[in-house]
Amino acid sequence: xxxxxxxxxxxxxxxxxxxxxxxxxxxxxxxxxxxxxxxxxxxxxxxxxxxxxxxxxxxxxxxxxxxxxxxxxxxxxxxxxxxxxxxxxxxxxxxxxxxxxxxxxxxxxxxxxxxxxxxxxxxxxxxxxxxxxxxx
Amino acid sequence: xxxxxxxxxxxxxxxxxxxxxxxxxxxxxxxxxxxxxxxxxxxxxxxxxxxxxxxxxxxxxxxxxxxxxxxxxxxxxxxxxxxxxxxxxxxxxxxxxxxxxxxxxxxxxxxxxxxxxxxxxxxxxxxxxxxxxxxxxxxxxxxxxxxxxxxxxxxxxxxxxxxxxxxxxxxxxxxxxxxxxxxxxxxxxxxxxxxxxxxxxxxxxxxxxxxxxxxxxxxxxxxxxxxxxxxxxxxxxxxxxxxxxxxxxxxxxxxxxxxxxxxxxxxxxxxxxxxxxxxxxxxxxxxxxxxxxxxxxx
Numbered sequence: 109x110x111x112x113x114x115x116x117x118x119x120x121x122x123x124x125x126x127x128x129x130x131x132x133x134x135x136x137x138x139x140x141x142x143x144x145x146x147x148x149x150x151x152x153x154x155x156x157x158x159x160x161x162x163x164x165x166x167x168x169x170x171x172x173x174x175x176x177x178x179x180x181x182x183x184x185x186x187x188x189x190x191x192x193x194x195x196x197x198x199x200x201x202x203x204x205x206x207x208x209x210x211x212x213x214x215x216x217x218x219x220x221x222x223x224x225x226x227x228x229x230x231x232x233x234x235x236x237x238x239x240x241x242x243x244x
Numbered sequence: 245x246x247x248x249x250x251x252x253x254x255x256x257x258x259x260x261x262x263x264x265x266x267x268x269x270x271x272x273x274x275x276x277x278x279x280x281x282x283x284x285x286x287x288x289x290x291x292x293x294x295x296x297x298x299x300x301x302x303x304x305x306x307x308x309x310x311x312x313x314x315x316x317x318x319x320x321x322x323x324x325x326x327x328x329x330x331x332x333x334x335x336x337x338x339x340x341x342x343x344x345x346x347x348x349x350x351x352x353x354x355x356x357x358x359x360x361x362x363x364x365x366x367x368x369x370x371x372x373x374x375x376x377x378x379x380x381x382x383x384x385x386x387x388x389x390x391x392x393x394x395x396x397x398x399x400x401x402x403x404x405x406x407x408x409x410x411x412x413x414x415x416x417x418x419x420x421x422x423x424x425x426x427x428x429x430x431x432x433x434x435x436x437x438x439x440x441x442x443x444x445x446x447x448x449x450x451x452x453x454x455x456x457x458x459x460x461x462x463x464x465x466x467x468x469x470x471x472x473x474x475x476x477x478x479x480x481x482x483x484x485x486x487x488x489x490x491x492x493x494x495x496x497x498x499x500x501x502x503x504x505x506x507x508x509x510x511x512x513x514x515x516x517x518x519x520x521x522x523x524x525x526x527x528x529x530x531x532x533x534x535x536x537x538x539x540x541x542x
Contacts, residue, residue, distance in 0.1 A: 118288050118292065119289065120285075120286050120290075120479070121282070121285055122285045123285070136462060138462045138463060148460055149459040151296065151459045151468065153463070153471055177296070177468075177472065179292075179459075188289055188292055190392060190396065191392075
């Protein structure tokens with residue numbers, strides 16, 4: 109491999125990751141994609157899901173990503189997300205609770221309005237990903 | 245003339261007030277630091293976001309998103325007003341509300357319906373007094389720690405209502421933090437998103453535009469722009485909330501600092517009066533004794 113690429117993951121509240129990595133694999137809205145050094149300039153929105161990267165020491169890391177987009181340049185990847193958490197930062201209990209809440213809302217007859225359902229589905233999706241990443 | 249006891253009580257009272265204003269000053273100082281840290285943390289995101297959005301907007305037209313299209317006829321306008329929840333911060337809220345008031349007046353003069361989303365209790369209370377149409381209110385946000393989610397929830401509602409044509413334009417009033425001594429009310433148009441930003445991006449050098457054009461975009465650039473624009477609204481609201489919080493704490497710090505100084509002056513004057521009164525009492529007593537002794541001798 110030619111070398112390392114700089115990865116930056118920022119949310120409005122803080123910078124989550126800022127380091128040199130070997131490879132980044134991110135969940136693009138049109139499909140998962142990997143970035144190595146020398147990638148062509150690339151801009152895409154991201155799905156809620158799991159971002160994977162291998163750091164300079166060869167260690168693999170997982171990051172939960174929701175509501176963001178990514179820009180890849182030959183020497184740098186920038187991810188802007190509404191929320192991003194490293195695997196060890198995920199609050200599993202909170203995610204479990206959110207999951208139960210969302211499931212209940214989806215089966216509940218009182219919340220049959222489309223927007224409510226969409227929000228509940230999105231919340232469920234986030235919770236499921238959080239739990240699955242934390243459990244890996 | 246005030247008796248000794250009166251002056252003494254008054255001094256004690258002012259000292260207690262000073263204790264409170266001093267404490268509030270220190271609390272505001274520490275909150276100000278954390279608010280500034282939050283603003284600092286937001287800056288990289290905001291900068292990168294503006295860069296990407298600017299690059300994308302350069303090559304697009306109004307057709308990219310309904311959020312860019314100005315309405316032919318503007319009948320219903322919406323105002324997002326950011327104020328603080330608590331008082332004791334000088335003219336801070338009065339300035340913001342004054343700005344909102346003049347906005348409402350001009351809009352009503354043109355026969356437009358104004359509705360309001362409130363961040364902060366002071367603005368909400370004002371709207372209630374004036375019997376304005378309050379659509380939403382968020383209390384306990386400004387001046388406290390809040391997350392991006394708050395801005396997002398509010399932003400989603402605004403964007404939705406705009407697309408449903410409930411509002412034809414959305415404006416924002418917040419306080420911009422300029423320095424410790426200066427916070428300025430700012431008035432901004434949120435929706436439709438004005439293309440005024442584009443020249444700004446273009447200024448950054450022509451190569452910036454070309455550089456963005458080289459990007460492979462997924463989905464296509466206009467679609468991507470369409471998805472990013474609503475987020476731009478959230479970013480702007482979040483920024484407004486951060487600025488208003490920082491300004492509130494700075495304003496309170498200044499107000500409390502002035503109050504503490506005023507207390508010091510008052511205590512100084514009162515102490516002077518107290519000493520004079522005490523002297524007068526001692527002199528009077530001495531005169532009594534001397535007078536009595538003279539009488540006995542005589």
